[in-house]
Amino acid sequence: MILQDTIVALATPSGAGAIAVIRVSGPKAIEIVAPLFQSIKGKDLTKQKSHTLHLGHLVEDTKVYDQVLISLFKGTNSYTGEPTVEISCHGSTFIQQQIIQLLLRKGCRMATPGEFTMRSFLNGKMDLSQAEAVSDLIASDNEASHQIAMQQMRGGFSNEIAKLREELLNFASLIELELDFSEEDVEFADRTAFRELVNRIEFVLKRLIDSFAVGNVIKNGIPVAIVGEPNVGKSTLLNALLNEERAIVSDIAGTTRDTIEDELVINGIGFRFIDTAGIRETKDVVESIGIQKTFEKIEQAQVVLYLFESLKFKEQSSDYIIEIERIKNKYPQKPLVVVINKIDLLSETEIQNIKLQLETLNVKLQTISAKNKIGVEELKNALLNFVDTGALRNNETIITNTRHYDSLLKALEEIEKVKWGLDGNLSADLMAIDIRQALYYFGEITGQVTNDELLGNIFANFCIGK
Template sequence: MNEETIVALATPSGAGAIAVVRLSGQQAIGIGNQVFRSIKGKDLTRQKSHTLHLGHIVDGEFTIDEALVSVFKGPNSYTGEDTIEISCHGSTFIQQQIIQLLLRKGARMAQPGEFTLRAFLNGKIDLSQAEAVADLIASDNEASHQIAMKQMRGGFSNEIAQLRQELLNFASLIELELDFAEEDVEFADRTQFKELLGRIEFVLKRLIDSFAVGNVIKNGIPVAIVGEPNVGKSTLLNALLNEERAIVSDIAGTTRDTIEDELVINGIGFRFIDTAGIRETKDVVESIGIKKTFEKMEQAQVVVYLINSDQLIINDGLHAVKVEIEKIKNQFPLKPLVIIGNKADKLSQDQTASIQSEIPEILMISAKQGLGIDELKNRLISFVDTGALRNNETIVTNTRHYDSLLKALAEIQKVQYGLQTNLSSDLMAIDIREALYHFGMITGEVTNDELLGNIFANFCIGK
């Protein structure tokens, strides 16, 4: 595969000011030289690496475009191979003309993620760093960007590689003992080995625990906004997003389907879901919407229960709401519940104080006036443990890494048990090899074609 020269559009498809066509492989510079006519008569094959050249992309005597060509010579390039990047005008016609010309000259279209795959195969980055490239492209908030950047720079893989190397050193000594089994000697200091295993276990547990936060940061936190019809759920969603995203009406049951949108609060993404009002109804369409509301509550990580404040001060409204709150808590005992009294601007201070004395955790707001919205955002962000992020610790966001860490931890704990029970070195060596295998799966020291195919299939073409 590495003998072929690949080409792809590296910028998003569609018209724009500038487009970049990337070419990588043994013949990349040679093929580029065939279609590039420098304004100063330069031969691209004789130019230094990391240089820019102005000229025209030509097909015989036909000039396709004026372009700037960047030359990167392997191994000092992103892929580790000879690479050129053609910066042309962003017309879709020009993009296709240049790509088709390069294909006729001997290149082939790149597969999704193939440039990054070649960077991995050529030792420019390890597998976890390659996956971080995709995460960086997909990052849509500060927190996910920060984690992806750290992982791409090798923060996570360096931590894993260091643990793997220390374990490998002891594994070598354990294996050596097997060669001298008849002499009954110990080359590996058992006390030091026990300390190392304890340290590896501590780091693995910390990384595994970080996945809960990392998964939230990467995928966003789904928040279901629920309540009876006409309590202001859609108005609240609009206030949070600061735009008219949901239809607002005095008519109960206006929202008949779920409406979703995202908001970034302090670098963390939240996916707010405005649901249909919960009530008894004979309307078939509205009933379907209410059924979806309960489905969204199941899927959400946080439930925001919205109450009409002025309904709490009439008849038996307060008691009925307290009963409903207990019902939600019992139905979703593990989900954080934010209780909000909306339309608080219609209440007196005494009425507000009375409600808060009965429901201490209630947050009084006015979605229409925008009062209490910032406090609500602070309440939501408090559900996310961002301590690891603030302390610049390694945070695991990848499910594959999480699975390998769990398996590595299980093997390390087997080795610890073996030390405690004086298990023979040959049996301990098997568990150590398994732990090393799972460490290697993370960074790519151990891999297979199926794994690489699954990972890079999710990349965009041109990266």
């Protein structure tokens, strides 16, 4: 795919603002913009150095469009790896559209979503995994997802994959050489060293694959379902966690009839809290639908906060313990936090008795008063403990992209075939097939192996202008 035309798009968010940036990129970018630009110092834009700024007006015949600041990038010294002009104009939507229409009339084409970044990839300014990280960086809404995207964009992940691929490629070359001299029964590839490499590649691949579980929740937020009987304080807890009146709170049981969701960032990790309808027997059709949705949200959640009211729990502890065991058995893979609300109504001795009763259930217990915001910070800390952020603290590579995850799984499968072949003294020609496949899947990640359909799918998810 070779792109020879010149494209234009708004690089800043659409809508009115103080300043808007319109990006023009392609072989004729400077050639198209220069005749339209009148510098306040009479400069010829085509004769200016790269990476310079120029103040002037955009003019067509006698019509002045706006006073603008031109950023000039010549040759391959730009984000896209081709001549680029960025026009900083005033943020009126009318001015933005007038300038873009002017540039379209003069020979530009409207950029498709992600086309600037795709050109950057095609021109060798970044590999495919780095290009995908650009989209993740734009979408990052908390410290952890930002950190992961930055590491990937700076080449942390691709460098690790490229190094493994290069080492495997070196051995693959020796294996292929053995095939050329098959009649002479010579061995160019040291099988002991090759086995050590395969074991190391297997270890790295498994570590990267395992990191996806953490990376995926950090990227998309961790869904937490707040469930329990009606009127135990679920909506009050949601409001306390978010520190705002997000959910309606009432003494009337069944007030929440649908799920309410909102997000909160705790120590750089995004959590998506879901306040659900109270679980109880009811003949109300609408409330019944809400309760059904509650169980659907529990299925989708990664952590369940099961809320009980302290006085009711004290009076009917055996019934509630049976209920907790039922939820644990129904959702054995989901972390369950039992939250006893309204502890301000109990004495310290009564609180300790509840803790003793729940010790045998092997569940996380938190005692709070959502109304008075007692224990809410401790609950937030308990939620953080469900996220393994060790890799983040140690600046290790974390996988967040499903495409990368799929390619890593396939590469691991091929590497395990190679390992099996080594252990079984398989012939070089059969091992070579599996090595080639492993190299193919490594290349898929960084874009050394790609096609137009794959690129179209990846960059279609970008915003226009990036």
